[in-house]
Amino acid sequence: MKKVEVFILSGFLGSGKTTLLKNILTQEKENKRKVAVVMNELGQVSIDSNAVSEDTPLKELLNGCVCCTIQGQFEVQLQELLQDYELDSIYIETTGVAHPIEVLDACMSPLFASKLTVQGIVTIIDANRWKDRHTLTPQFKILLQEQIKHADVLILNKVEQLTEKEQAQNVFEIQSLNNQAKCLLTSFASVQLDDIRTYQTLERKPHEKTSVAHLHVKTYVHTFSGPIDIDIFEEWLRSMPESIYRIKGYLKFLHSKHNYSFQYSYGTPIYMKELMNYPLTLVFIGEELDPVWMKAEMNGIETKSIREM
Template sequence: MKKDVYILSGFLGSGKTTLLKGLLESLKAEGTKPAVLMNELGSVSIDSDQVDEDTALREMLDGCICCTLSDKLESQLQDLLIKEDFGVLVIETTGAAHPVEVVDSILSPLFADRFHFKGILTVVDGLQWKERGSFSPSVLHLMREQIRHASFLVANKVDLLTEMEQGTFAYDLQQLNPGASIYLTSHSKVPVGAITSMTKKDHYEGGQGHTLTLQAIVHTFEAEVSGEDFEQWVHAHQESIYRMKGYIPLQGRKYPTLFQYSYGMPLYMPGDMNYPTNFVVIGEGMDRERIISSLKSLEG
């Protein structure tokens, strides 16, 4: 059975670890075995003490999961799958991470049959939000991105806001991400059922084309495809697709070819094994059925 994966995002100090602790307790109380992958920017882990010993934990220290550690993330995920018994995986990103880059690894063709990506939970600190004018434009941009891509928003630290400020806070978040569920909380207290039932709001599978909504589509090639046809397909779709990756069974090659595409750059790497021929595309405003049928039509 596929394991559910949640990505925990939110700016530094917003209340992610506080949310994680509560979430782990609630999952265990309802009989689900969680595992945690924790990323911290520093070389020493601080938050891992918050996870009890009977929860499988992997840590990625001294760098950000979304850039320098992205290869390591894949190996940590493999390791968890091989060695640990769990039903749900929670990945806590650093406050500086762009969550979409992490989604990218989860949606790796390697894990298409193993993980079910449930969505991004973003914790927002109400006080930080109120005083966001004091942050640099790049930090502000990151905060907005973390909010925009969430399936579920935890509007935290409302104990530090007046009622009027709480209303403005919720309104601002709704404006930035109208598709997300929003919970006003203090100490990140969210009922676990609200989180586990957020699948239907999951933007990453079968999204309905909201302009700010990212979708991921997975296609498994059932037959070989011509390299030339595939190249043309990529060219024709680069407007709406940000990221593509997967193992393509190209004609004339013994093993599927690893294909990577990001920011307009395609890259082909000859394969050396019979990897599953899963192909993942991530973009906005894509027509899922057309994408799948056009990929199928490449199979000769």
């Protein structure tokens, strides 16, 4: 099954996210790829929607942030895009105050996570704002650092306003927060589409190799074939790596007729009875998740559970 690529565009208001989006959409159109856009605004009126051409499917989420207050609406909009269009990629332009990991979490609904491939988190930084970050409030300083720390691609924009020495200093400071991300210096958010890809999915010649994806934060989706033993599952939770910090989805347990929705974050598992029979799918979010290891672990839980039947 062909999966739809997802790009999360993160960064403070005024850093150049919409300009970046326009540049990317132009290149996608030249490549004759089918793309859609989700734009999130904190206010009640959309400001930047005219940046998206009429022939590009667009969902607008207003008066809230997808990472918290309107996460449910965001999931509905994504599901509608996946159902109504045959897409190659979806670009999500976040609000300036969005935490990229929370946006990633909102993308990975267990109902459709298996249809998506997260290409990465792209954080664009206003070079002058970074240079003058000491003028920001403590909360905004922390948010800016978080947007940088969790990015797969960092774009230092408006560098034409800095001297070469200032550019070098900015890059050094940013990479000290995140030395794994690709760092690009731009004016007017001018980047090539390939520069923000974590791996290639565009058409290529037979002799060309596909580069390996290297995401800072990774996701893994697993669907169980049937009910599992809750004691075996909880024993696994207690011993799992600390690098897994978010799990959500649906489960069914032996000796119970009910389905359960499951949420795990900050060390706390939460189970809630579900009236609907959703697919028994779990989504894991964490750092450096090894999909081969994860699959073996989940298959192991199923195998042990069968022995308990």
